[in-house]
Amino acid sequence: MRRRIALRVVLATLLSTAIFALPFALYVRDIYMQEAEIDPRARAQSLARAISLIPGDAKGLDDRLRRLISPTAGMTVYFPDGHTVGEASTPAPPGGRWAADRWSLIATRERLDPNASTESIVLPVTRSDGNQLVVTARIDPRPQLEAVHRAWLAIVTVLVLLPLCAAALTDRFGRNLSRQYDRLVRAATAMAGGDLSVRVAIAGTPELRRLGNSFNYLASRIDGRVQAEREAAADVSHRLRTPVAALMLQAQSLTDPQESAQILESARRLQREVSYIIERTRCPALDHQGAHSDLAAVARERVAFWEPLAEDQLRPCDFTVTGRGHTVGAPEEALAAAVDALLGNVFSHTPDGTALRVRVEGRGDSGVRLVVEDDGPGIDPTHLRRGASGSGSSGLGLDIVQRLAQSTGGNLSLSSPPGGGARVHVTFGARRSPSTTPCS
Numbered sequence: 200m201r202r203r204i205a206l207r208v209v210l211a212t213l214l215s216t217a218i219f220a221l222p223f224a225l226y227v228r229d230i231y232m233q234e235a236e237i238d239p240r241a242r243a244q245s246l247a248r249a250i251s252l253i254p255g256d257a258k259g260l261d262d263r264l265r266r267l268i269s270p271t272a273g274m275t276v277y278f279p280d281g282h283t284v285g286e287a288s289t290p291a292p293p294g295g296r297w298a299a300d301r302w303s304l305i306a307t308r309e310r311l312d313p314n315a316s317t318e319s320i321v322l323p324v325t326r327s328d329g330n331q332l333v334v335t336a337r338i339d340p341r342p343q344l345e346a347v348h349r350a351w352l353a354i355v356t357v358l359v360l361l362p363l364c365a366a367a368l369t370d371r372f373g374r375n376l377s378r379q380y381d382r383l384v385r386a387a388t389a390m391a392g393g394d395l396s397v398r399v400a401i402a403g404t405p406e407l408r409r410l411g412n413s414f415n416y417l418a419s420r421i422d423g424r425v426q427a428e429r430e431a432a433a434d435v436s437h438r439l440r441t442p443v444a445a446l447m448l449q450a451q452s453l454t455d456p457q458e459s460a461q462i463l464e465s466a467r468r469l470q471r472e473v474s475y476i477i478e479r480t481r482c483p484a485l486d487h488q489g490a491h492s493d494l495a496a497v498a499r500e501r502v503a504f505w506e507p508l509a510e511d512q513l514r515p516c517d518f519t520v521t522g523r524g525h526t527v528g529a530p531e532e533a534l535a536a537a538v539d540a541l542l543g544n545v546f547s548h549t550p551d552g553t554a555l556r557v558r559v560e561g562r563g564d565s566g567v568r569l570v571v572e573d574d575g576p577g578i579d580p581t582h583l584r585r586g587a588s589g590s591g592s593s594g595l596g597l598d599i600v601q602r603l604a605q606s607t608g609g610n611l612s613l614s615s616p617p618g619g620g621a622r623v624h625v626t627f628g629a630r631r632s633p634s635t636t637p638c639s
Contacts, residue, residue: 210362227350242272246276278330319338322334383414499518525559571622578621608628610626
């Protein structure tokens with residue numbers, strides 16, 4: 200961000216400076232070039248006035264002018280007979296070209312030699328005897344051109360230095376602005392990663408200070424709400440341990456060993472689920488990257504658990520495993536809860552005698568797919584939304600399964616087999632490398 204701001208400032212400064220500098224450079228050149236003819240014009244006028252005042256014939260005037268004009272002074276006097284006095288050795292121009300009245304001091308700027316690059320001040324002068332002479336003074340623009348080049352160099356220097364200075368100042372002033380924005384971005388990223396304790400230091404411009412205060416207030420509110428929900432969930436889950444323990448004691452006291460074992464196993468599973476809920480609420484940073492489970496084994500165990508109920512309801516139940524590599528990056532308790540949620544939906548929302556099919560497909564690097572099918576009335580796709588249900592239930596089962604699949608990089612989809620019923624596809628992502636996330 201700081202570089203983009205500096206670049207825009209540089210471009211704006213360069214454009215504004217160039218808009219001012221280019222006309223100014225042309226103006227400087229015109230001023231200096233106008234000054235180049237001031238001195239030759241003044242010398243030509245002075246010499247013309249002197250010629251008009253010198254008495255005598257042409258020969259006497261010629262002698263006096265040779266003593267008065269230096270050959271290197273850039274001055275030339277053209278006589279009517281064609282000879283010259285002074286610097287030039289060219290013949291006299293036609294007199295009619297510079298025809299003038301007596302004592303005329305009107306000077307013109309002419310290029311006497313078409314092949315030359317310099318110009319001269321041409322001033323006709325008429326003496327009292329009626330003879331017309333022409334005075335020329337060569338314009339030497341070299342000193343002015345050197346001054347123009349020095350002025351242009353100064354303008355270019357300013358044109359380069361101003362954007363650089365503006366960029367340096369912008370970078371210096373924008374450093375604190377960018378640093379504060381970077382702090383906010385890092386804090387927001389950390390919060391998105393689950394660190395609700397992150398806060399930002401209040402500094403910078405008034406706008407940034409207000410933004411920092413708003414961010415800290417939002418983080419505090421979110422942290423407070425999440426902590427309250429975690430404590431409430433942990434408290435409720437902890438309270439369930441007492442009736443579960445009582446249920447286990449009652450199961451152990453049953454006279455029928457088989458019935459006692461079944462109820463005891465269910466109570467133990469309930470106890471594990473309660474412990475898992477407490478662990479999840481106490482450890483909010485816990486994720487599924489450090490846990491790996493065999494989905495085929497978990498699904499086989501849960502199907503076996505539900506088989507007695509399926510037999511009681513006269514439900515055909517088929518379980519198959521295909522492919523290789525059925526390990527997914529999720530804990531066993533979460534997978535068991537997902538399978539139970541899917542099987543529980545079948546038993547709750549389909550009539551007795553409805554066929555049930557469970558299939559685990561190993562897909563190599565593409566992950567593992569769990570497919571649960573039934574021949575019931577089907578499922579409305581809108582029930583994937585959390586809390587949505589068409590039969591009076593909590594509406595959380597499919598959402599729990601979907602969030603578990605998404606946490607491993609997979610997804611959940613609903614479809615209907617050709618013969619009717621419902622088909623749930625749950626794809627779990629490929630196995631991830633183990634990592635640990637500490638609880639805080």
